[in-house]
Amino acid sequence: MATTRSESNLERRQQIETETQTETERGHSDVSSRVNKILNEYGRTPLSSTSIQEPLQSTPETILAFVLDALLKSRPISHDLAQRAANQLIEEGYHDINVLAGSTWQERTKALQAGGYNRYREQGATNLGDLATLVNDKYSGDLNNLVSRANRNRDKVKHLIKEVKGLGDLGADIFLNNVQSVWPSMAPFVDARSIKAAEELGLGTDLEVIYRELGHDSFKMSRFANGLSAVRLEKKVHKVEVEMKSE
Numbered sequence: 001m002a003t004t005r006s007e008s009n010l011e012r013r014q015q016i017e018t019e020t021q022t023e024t025e026r027g028h029s030d031v032s033s034r035v036n037k038i039l040n041e042y043g044r045t046p047l048s049s050t051s052i053q054e055p056l057q058s059t060p061e062t063i064l065a066f067v068l069d070a071l072l073k074s075r076p077i078s079h080d081l082a083q084r085a086a087n088q089l090i091e092e093g094y095h096d097i098n099v100l101a102g103s104t105w106q107e108r109t110k111a112l113q114a115g116g117y118n119r120y121r122e123q124g125a126t127n128l129g130d131l132a133t134l135v136n137d138k139y140s141g142d143l144n145n146l147v148s149r150a151n152r153n154r155d156k157v158k159h160l161i162k163e164v165k166g167l168g169d170l171g172a173d174i175f176l177n178n179v180q181s182v183w184p185s186m187a188p189f190v191d192a193r194s195i196k197a198a199e200e201l202g203l204g205t206d207l208e209v210i211y212r213e214l215g216h217d218s219f220k221m222s223r224f225a226n227g228l229s230a231v232r233l234e235k236k237v238h239k240v241e242v243e244m245k246s247e
Contacts, residue, residue: 034203034244035213035224042240044226046178049083050090056219058182063143064135065095066178067164071127072117074171079233081116085124088115094128097141101132127166134164152185177229181222187211188221194228197237201228201244 046056047065056062068089073082092111093099103111108125117124139145150156158172167175173191180186188211190198199205214220231240 031203031209032213033247034201035210037240037244037247038201038203038227038231039214039220039224042227042230042236043220043223044230045223046181046226047090050087052090052095056182058144060097060142060144061095062182063179064097064100065090066175067131067143067161067167068095068128069178070171070175071131071164071167072124073174074167075120075124077117077119085112085115085117088112088117089128097132097135100128101136103128103132105129123166127164130165138163147183147185152183154186154189157183157186177225178222180225181219184218187216187218188214190225190228194225194232197228197232200237201231201241 045054047062047069048054050065052062052065065086069086072085072089073079075082089095089111094103094108094111105125108128109121112118112121112124135141135143139149146160147157150160154176158176161175162168162172164171169192173193176186176189177191177194180189188207190207190210195205198210203210210224211221214224231237
């Protein structure tokens with residue numbers, strides 16, 4: 001009788017372990033499919049709407065372009081309008097530190113206005129001039145020196161990039177979303193607002209889990225972060241959530 005009871009208990013433990021493993025595998029599969037949906041259907045390559053050529057590399061021009069993009073998008077204006085202005089600046093070559101540093105306030109104001117950035121064009125032109133001074137004086141014209149100075153520590157990078165006038169927490173988050181594509185030590189990162197969207201979509205908030213699903217690929221992580229941002233900005237969180245539950 002004792003042997004039978006012992007065998008029964010063993011079988012029960014094995015059943016529980018099997019059920020637990022099955023639930024874990026099901027949960028893993030669910031997260032994987034949701035991550036891939038965001039990446040494949042909404043993922044955005046940084047600077048994809050600009051004239052900068054892919055594949056992206058950590059050139060001084062690309063890093064400066066990330067800063068220009070973040071600086072403009074951190075203002076309380078529409079995302080599309082800020083994108084137009086960023087495209088205009090890059091089209092005119094302002095992601096080249098020599099062009100930016102050699103420009104006048106009037107030229108920068110005109111470029112921003114041409115991009116539709118009217119409300120903040122004067123302050124924006126001033127901030128761009130200050131940016132050129134910071135990059136040249138502190139980082140010898142190359143913002144790759146910033147990540148080296150920060151010892152590739154994300155918190156230190158965030159602190160240093162916020163020394164750019166006009167670029168606060170939101171702008172730093174936008175910058176990190178993008179720059180992780182070429183600075184892998186910044187990954188995995190998702191901006192604070194999009195983390196909430198990830199939680200609503202059943203992806204959780206553990207970025208290491210998501211990063212593992214992406215094969216520890218920092219470029220994919222950047223596209224994923226921008227995909228979440230797109231879902232949020234386009235107010236499609238509920239729509240995507242419904243789609244995920246039905247798949």
